[in-house]
Amino acid sequence: MVEKQKLTCIGCPMGCSLELMIIDGQLQEVNGNNCPRGENYARQEFSDPRRMVSTTVACPSGLWPRLPVKTAEAIPKDRIMEVVRQLHRMEVTAPVEIGQTLVTDVAGTGVAVVASRSLARKSD
Ligand code: SF4
Numbered sequence: 001m002v003e004k005q006k007l008t009c010i011g012c013p014m015g016c017s018l019e020l021m022i023i024d025g026q027l028q029e030v031n032g033n034n035c036p037r038g039e040n041y042a043r044q045e046f047s048d049p050r051r052m053v054s055t056t057v058a059c060p061s062g063l064w065p066r067l068p069v070k071t072a073e074a075i076p077k078d079r080i081m082e083v084v085r086q087l088h089r090m091e092v093t094a095p096v097e098i099g100q101t102l103v104t105d106v107a108g109t110g111v112a113v114v115a116s117r118s119l120a121r122k123s124d
Contacts, residue, residue, distance in 0.1 A: 004019055009041050011035075016032055016033050018038055030043070049076070052074050053071045053084065053087075055087050057088070057090050057092055059091065061093050061094045061122065062096070062120070063120045068117055070113070071106065071111050071114075072113065075109045083107045083113075087106070087113065090103070095119065096118060098118045100114060100115045
């Protein structure tokens with residue numbers, strides 16, 4: 001069976017429209033990409049779609065009550081909700097430095113979560 005799937009490449013602002021030719025469930029061909037990154041993106045998206053996750057975690061002792069955080073690498077797309085749920089349940093203690101590892105293996109993905117910015121401790 002032959003199927004065609006369309007994707008928009010997110011590799012750069014050109015946003016090329018990619019067309020994936022799938023035969024018997026196997027990706028055979030990628031068209032519409034203006035550079036090799038488009039084909040790599042299409043193949044990754046077809047076989048193992050991944051996303052970076054950015055959110056906030058509670059930091060009651062911080063100058064602001066929530067700290068922006070992000071995954072250190074892209075995680076499997078189907079694990080995003082588990083990761084977000086775990087992060088929304090956790091609390092960190094200020095002070096926090098930008099890039100500080102807050103979780104080493106979020107939701108069993110093997111990926112760390114780091115602080116996206118520094119956050120000082122609030123004065124008492
Ligand atoms: S295929 Fe290349 S040029 Fe096109 S959007 Fe992706 S990265 Fe940009």
